Each structure stands twice: as structure tokens, then as C-alpha cells.
Amino acid sequence: TRERFRETFDAINERFQVLYPRLVGGGRGFLRLTDENDLLETGIDLIVQPPGKRLQNMTLMSGGEKAMAAIALIFAIFLVKPSPFCLLDEVDAPLDEANAVRFNEMVREMSGHTQFLVITHNKSTMEVADTLYGVTMEEPGVSRLVSVRLEGGTAPVGPGGSEVD
Amino acid sequence: TRERFRETFDAINERFQVLYPRLVGGGRGFLRLTDENDLLETGIDLIVQPPGKRLQNMTLMSGGEKAMAAIALIFAIFLVKPSPFCLLDEVDAPLDEANAVRFNEMVREMSGHTQFLVITHNKSTMEVADTLYGVTMEEPGVSRLVSVRLEGGTAPVGPGGSEVD
Amino acid sequence: MRIDRIEIHGFKSFAERTVFQFGQGVSCVVGPNGCGKSNVIDAIKWGLGEQNARQLRGRAMEDVIFGGSESRPATGLAEVAMLFDNGEGLLGGEYARLPQVEIRRRLFRSGESEYLINGEPVRLREVTSLFLDTGVGTRGYSIIEQGRVGLIVNARPEERRFLVEEAA
Amino acid sequence: MRIDRIEIHGFKSFAERTVFQFGQGVSCVVGPNGCGKSNVIDAIKWGLGEQNARQLRGRAMEDVIFGGSESRPATGLAEVAMLFDNGEGLLGGEYARLPQVEIRRRLFRSGESEYLINGEPVRLREVTSLFLDTGVGTRGYSIIEQGRVGLIVNARPEERRFLVEEAA
Numbered sequence: 001t002r003e004r005f006r007e008t009f010d011a012i013n014e015r016f017q018v019l020y021p022r023l024v025g026g027g028r029g030f031l032r033l034t035d036e037n038d039l040l041e042t043g044i045d046l047i048v049q050p051p052g053k054r055l056q057n058m059t060l061m062s063g064g065e066k067a068m069a070a071i072a073l074i075f076a077i078f079l080v081k082p083s084p085f086c087l088l089d090e091v092d093a094p095l096d097e098a099n100a101v102r103f104n105e106m107v108r109e110m111s112g113h114t115q116f117l118v119i120t121h122n123k124s125t126m127e128v129a130d131t132l133y134g135v136t137m138e139e140p141g142v143s144r145l146v147s148v149r150l151e152g153g154t155a156p157v158g159p160g161g162s163e164v165d
Numbered sequence: 166t167r168e169r170f171r172e173t174f175d176a177i178n179e180r181f182q183v184l185y186p187r188l189v190g191g192g193r194g195f196l197r198l199t200d201e202n203d204l205l206e207t208g209i210d211l212i213v214q215p216p217g218k219r220l221q222n223m224t225l226m227s228g229g230e231k232a233m234a235a236i237a238l239i240f241a242i243f244l245v246k247p248s249p250f251c252l253l254d255e256v257d258a259p260l261d262e263a264n265a266v267r268f269n270e271m272v273r274e275m276s277g278h279t280q281f282l283v284i285t286h287n288k289s290t291m292e293v294a295d296t297l298y299g300v301t302m303e304e305p306g307v308s309r310l311v312s313v314r315l316e317g318g319t320a321p322v323g324p325g326g327s328e329v330d
Numbered sequence: 331m332r333i334d335r336i337e338i339h340g341f342k343s344f345a346e347r348t349v350f351q352f353g354q355g356v357s358c359v360v361g362p363n364g365c366g367k368s369n370v371i372d373a374i375k376w377g378l379g380e381q382n383a384r385q386l387r388g389r390a391m392e393d394v395i396f397g398g399s400e401s402r403p404a405t406g407l408a409e410v411a412m413l414f415d416n417g418e419g420l421l422g423g424e425y426a427r428l429p430q431v432e433i434r435r436r437l438f439r440s441g442e443s444e445y446l447i448n449g450e451p452v453r454l455r456e457v458t459s460l461f462l463d464t465g466v467g468t469r470g471y472s473i474i475e476q477g478r479v480g481l482i483v484n485a486r487p488e489e490r491r492f493l494v495e496e497a498a
Numbered sequence: 499m500r501i502d503r504i505e506i507h508g509f510k511s512f513a514e515r516t517v518f519q520f521g522q523g524v525s526c527v528v529g530p531n532g533c534g535k536s537n538v539i540d541a542i543k544w545g546l547g548e549q550n551a552r553q554l555r556g557r558a559m560e561d562v563i564f565g566g567s568e569s570r571p572a573t574g575l576a577e578v579a580m581l582f583d584n585g586e587g588l589l590g591g592e593y594a595r596l597p598q599v600e601i602r603r604r605l606f607r608s609g610e611s612e613y614l615i616n617g618e619p620v621r622l623r624e625v626t627s628l629f630l631d632t633g634v635g636t637r638g639y640s641i642i643e644q645g646r647v648g649l650i651v652n653a654r655p656e657e658r659r660f661l662v663e664e665a666a
């Protein structure tokens with residue numbers, strides 16, 4: 001319904017305008033309907049201004065800048081329609097160190113209310129984890145859980161993935 | 166023309182069958198026409214078998230495995246239709262350390278005949294470079310070349326990008 | 331409502347029964363390309379009742395059963411179990427008073443399918459209705475698959491409206 | 499035939515005249531997100547004569563002229579020059595005997611466009627014909643843009659035929 005779309009759009013837009021600057025360390029961003037008069041068909045534009053740069057449409061932006069805007073949008077929608085857990089598969093792949101650090105800080109903040117499971121190749125993301133699960137394929141084609149590192153130590157894992165004392 | 170498509174396809178397929186195992190450290194891969202009888206409309210399937218795993222279609226494979234297959238295909242086409250230079254923008258983004266190392270070895274090998282310009286965030290890729298160009302935006306929105314590291318040393322760069330003695 | 335534990339057996343590359351025990355805070359899964367990390371995400375989606383094989387990178391649902399490797403034959407069964415902490419009673423209905431609820435799903439190569447809640451055979455709809463109003467599900471923004479950020483980045487304005495519609 | 503040198507001025511984020519001097523071996527460009535690395539690739543494509551703004555992430559060709567920042571006004575001109583080593587005589591025609599050939603492209607905000615080879619004003623077609631039979635060009639597999647690997651990965655079999663057609 002038009003009502004519900006408008007309400008949801010406004011709620012997401014509100015969150016996005018707070019999250020985007022926090023995620024990229026400044027600047028501003030907002031969503032804009034391509035057609036205010038046709039709520040059933042309108043598209044949605046993403047307009048952002050990275051810190052110190054000029055306001056622009058997404059197209060000219062860099063790979064990492066686009067990813068940060070998309071992540072801010074995903075988190076904005078997630079906070080409007082929360083779930084007890086959030087699974088992220090390599091969303092930090094295009095991010096440089098500064099952006100990855102801010103991304104991880106936001107995940108830490110949100111982890112107070114949400115259970116996060118994050119898949120990553122990024123060293124700085126691994127560092128903010130409370131528990132680290134290492135998966136390998138020593139035998140090709142067969143996955144195994146080989147280590148669980150809890151804050152402060154690594155617990156070797158026996159067959160079947162259960163911790164070994 | 167059908168002739169030319171067939172010849173080019175076969176040449177690329179031949180290269181791909183050599184490049185793929187070299188790139189992923191084993192296994193095998195090949196291209197297959199979806200319709201042998203209709204060379205004007207046929208699609209092309211990519212069938213690969215990572216080392217120790219089973220032969221399978223691309224869909225179930227991992228992000229990094231798919232990227233490696235695509236890179237092998239790109240290099241196969243490049244070698245069939247070579248150019249004096251090759252510009253790669255963050256193609257190593259989804260690769261883990263082992264795959265990145267093999268990718269960089271292949272770039273090094275090909276660099277005998279081809280001038281490579283590689284954009285990357287990956288530390289191991291930076292290590293195989295003969296010359297490293299650092300770009301920054303100290304002044305937001307304005308790019309500058311700030312350092313050129315040649316094998317064995319870093320040359321600071323003055324305004325305008327010219328080397329400073 | 332947290333996931334306390336996930337058990338994966340015969341699902342995709344997890345030929346051996348593998349248990350992920352979750353604690354407090356942020357969990358991170360790491361490992362080389364192709365080792366099975368995204369398969370863990372697929373296992374969770376599948377365990378929650380995902381019916382579309384393409385959402386699991388497969389072409390038919392049978393694709394999720396371990397298909398063998400160079401040195402090992404295929405298995406005949408895929409199984410995923412998830413144990414939920416239900417301290418807040420968010421998982422309602424007859425389970426509202428239970429401190430933990432376990433859902434388990436099996437798929438046999440014959441095509442036969444089983445769903446169990448706390449060991450009791452149930453229908454798929456009972457699994458999905460268990461999660462009604464909890465925000466848990468296979469759609470929405472609680473599961474961001476590998477490459478999804480790229481899709482959102484490249485979406486045209488008309489495609490992006492879908493993101494809002496799903497949340498509405 | 500190597501690129502010896504690239505000069506970028508007023509093109510995208512390169513508000514200041516910037517020179518990349520290339521040596522032997524593999525060159526690597528590094529820096530934080532959004533600092534201008536992919537813009538260097540766009541500059542090379544544009545210098546070679548790219549006519550489609552969308553191939554440069556723009557919507558109109560005017561988008562490649564430095565558009566200003568919070569602290570600096572837009573410029574009125576974008577310019578890219580590339581100096582090629584022509585030791586093998588691959589760049590033919592009247593330039594075949596020259597050890598180096600420089601191509602330069604300018605775009606004014608008025609819409610006026612200039613192409614120069616070794617300082618001589620020429621038409622676009624003379625720039626493109628310079629590279630005929632050298633393998634150099636904006637299409638093909640010598641330039642792999644950010645995200646292109648992902649597109650190839652996700653291409654359907656019918657779309658992939660295009661890869662072979664381009665090379666044929």
C-alpha cells in the first residue's frame with residue numbers, strides 16, 4: 001500500500017542519514033524517490049557526499065565508496081526491520097583499512113542487540129571477533145572446523161567440531 | 166562468421182585448459198558450447214574441477230573459485246588476442262593468499278611480453294610489483310601521486326607527479 | 331533469541347558431521363577460498379526452510395547433498411540442525427515456555443524430506459510459523475550473501491524500490 | 499610498445515596536473531578507497547578515444563571534467579596525454595619511424611574537444627587508426643575494470659558467447 005511504502009521509506013531514509021556519515025567518517029547521504037507522485041512505481045536514488053567531496057550520484061563513485069553506501073543502506077533497513085541475528089558474507093571485501101575499521105566498529109556497536117556471524121578474509125575484521133571459527137579442507141572437497149579461538153586463546157577442535165579439552 | 170567463431174573458441178579453450186590448472190594449482194577446466202550445432206546462437210559453459218574436488222558447473226563454486234576461473238578465461242582470451250599492455254583493476258579482491266600468490270606469479274610470467282598496470286589493495290600483489298605508485302587524497306576530492314617505489318627504494322614525488330631528487 | 335549451536339552433516343562440502351558452538355558477541359568464520367564458509371550460510375538458510383535451490387547457488391535441491399570428491403563417494407542424506415536460545419520466549423506457540431528449541435531438516439537423495447522441532451516430525455509450515463514475528467527468515471536483511479552488496483550497488487533506482495517493499 | 503608516461507590534468511579527481519612515469523616490469527597503483535586509482539584507468543581509456551561516457555562510469559562526457567570539491571571549484575578543461583614507446587614501429591603510418599608517439603586529448607566544458615598526436619591537431623579517427631592492428635583499444639581484454647571479473651562470473655552462457663565474439 002502507498003501508506004506503508006511511504007512510512008517504511010521515510011524510516012529507512014531517516015536511519016540512513018544517521019548511519020552513512022557515521023560509517024564513512026563524515027559527509028552526508030540520503031535517499032530520494034525518483035517520482036514523489038507515484039509511490040507504487042517510483043524508483044529510489046541514493047545520493048551521497050563523502051567527506052570533503054561534492055554531492056553526487058552513485059555512478060562516478062569508487063568501488064569502496066559505493067560499497068560503504070550500500071552497507072549503510074543495508075544496516076538502515078536492518079534496523080527498521082530487525083532480526084535477532086545478522087549474517088554477513090564478505091561484505092568488507094572492497095573496503096580499505098580505514099573503512100573496514102569503521103565498518104567493524106559499527107558491527108560491534110550493533111552486536112549489543114544482535115548476534116553477528118561474519119565471514120571475512122580481512123585481518124582487521126578478524127581482530128574484532130569475540131570468537132573465530134577456522135574452516136579448512138585438508139582433505140579436498142571435505143570441510144572441517146579446525147579451530148575455535150575465543151577471546152584470549154585458541155581451543156583445538158576434535159572430529160565432529162566439538163572442542164577438545 | 167561460424168568459421169571464425171569456431172576457430173577463436175577452440176584457441177581460447179586450448180589456452181584455458183592450460184591456464185586454469187596452472188592458476189589454481191591443479192585440477193582441470195574447459196569450455197563447452199551449449200549447442201554444438203548452432204554456432205551463431207550457442208552459449209558457452211565453463212566447467213571446472215578444482216584440485217581434489219569433483220567436476221562441476223560453476224554455480225555451486227565459491228566466490229574465490231569462480232573468480233579464479235574467470236581470470237583464467239580472461240588471460241586465455243588475452244593471450245589469443247594480445248595487446249602490448251594489460252590493465253587490471255582489483256581483480257585479486259576475492260582471492261585468498263594462496264590463490265593471490267599464483268595469480269601474481271602468472272602476471273609476472275606474462276610481464277615478459279606485456280606491460281602490466283595493476284590496481285590492488287592486496288599486500289602480496291604489491292610485493293611483486295617492480296614499481297609502486299601511491300595515490301592519495303590529502304585534500305579531499307583532489308588526487309595526488311605521492312610516492313613511487315622502485316625496486317630497492319622509494320622516490321618522493323613533487324607536485325605535478327615528477328620525481329624529486 | 332540467539333543461535334546457540336549449528337550442526338551440519340552431509341550438506342554441501344560438510345561430508346563429516348560438524349558442530350559450530352556459538353558464544354556471546356561477534357562470531358567470525360575464516361578460511362581459504364572454497365573451504366566451505368559460504369556453505370555455512372547456505373546451511374542456515376536451508377535449515378530455516380529455504381525452498382528455492384537457486385537461493386543456495388544450486389539448480390535443484392538435490393545439489394545441497396554432499397556430491398562426493400575425488401576420494402570420497404557422495405552421501406545419501408543432507409542434515410542441518412539449529413539450536414535456538416528461547417530465553418525471551420520469542421519462539422511462540424507451544425514452544426514459548428521452552429528455554430531452547432531445536433529445528434532439524436533432512437533431505438534424502440530419494441527426494442524425501444523431513445522437518446523436526448525438538449525431535450518431533452513436523453511440516454515445513456510449522457517451521458516457518460515458528461519464526462513469525464521474530465524477524466527471522468530467509469528473506470530480508472538479516473542474511474547478506476557474498477556479492478549481495480555488489481548487486482545493491484549496481485541496482486537501478488526501480489530495482490532498489492524492491493529493497494523498501496520487502497521491508498514494508 | 500609500452501606506455502612510457504601518462505599525464506592527467508583536470509580529468510575526474512586529478513584536479514592538479516599529475517604525471518605517471520612508467521619503467522620496466524609490473525606497475526602497481528595503490529591507495530585508499532576513492533583516492534583516484536580507477537580514475538587512472540578511466541583516463542587511459544579516455545585518452546585512447548573512449549566515446550561512451552558510461553564506460554567511464556559517467557552519464558555524460560562532461561562528467562569526466564573535474565567537478566570541484568568542498569574547497570575547490572570545478573575546472574573548465576580535462577586533459578590526458580600518453581607517451582608511447584614506438585621502438586618496434588608498431589604505431590604505423592607516418593609515425594612508424596618515430597621512437598616515441600604522444601597522443602593528447604582535451605575536453606572543454608563548452609563541449610569542445612581536441613585530439614593531438616605529437617602536438618598536431620588531428621581527428622578522433624586518426625587516433626583510433628593509429629592503434630589498428632596493435633591490439634590496443636578500449637574494447638577487448640587488455641583493460642579489466644573493477645567488477646568486470648564479477649560480471650564474467652555471473653554471466654549466463656548466452657552472454658559469455660559475447661566474450662568469444664569480441665575476440666574473433
Ligand SMILES: Nc1ncnc2c1ncn2[C@@H]1O[C@H](COP(=O)(O)OP(=O)(O)OP(=O)(O)O)[C@@H](O)[C@H]1O
Pocket residue numbers: 141215218221225226227228229230341342343361362363364365366367368369370393394395396397398476
Ligand atoms: N553438494 C556438494 N557436494 C560437495 N561439495 C560441494 C557441494 N556444494 C558445494 N560444494 C563445494 O563447496 C565449495 C564452495 O564452498 P563455499 O562457497 O562455502 O566456499 P567459501 O569458503 O565461501 O570460499 P570463498 O572464500 O572463495 O568465498 C565448492 O568447492 C563447491 O564445489
Ligand SMILES: Nc1ncnc2c1ncn2[C@@H]1O[C@H](COP(=O)(O)OP(=O)(O)OP(=O)(O)O)[C@@H](O)[C@H]1O
Pocket residue numbers: 050053056060061062063064065306509510511529530531532533534535536537538561562563564565566644
Ligand atoms: N569529474 C569529477 N570531478 C571530481 N571528482 C570526481 C569526478 N569523477 C569522479 N570523481 C571522484 O573520484 C572518486 C573515485 O575515484 P576512483 O574510482 O578512482 O577511486 P579508487 O581509488 O579506485 O577507489 P576504490 O579502491 O574504492 O576502488 C570519487 O570519489 C568520485 O567522486
Ligand SMILES: [Mg+2]
Pocket residue numbers: 089227228229367368369476
Ligand atoms: Mg564464500
Ligand SMILES: [Mg+2]
Pocket residue numbers: 062063064254535536537644
Ligand atoms: Mg577503484
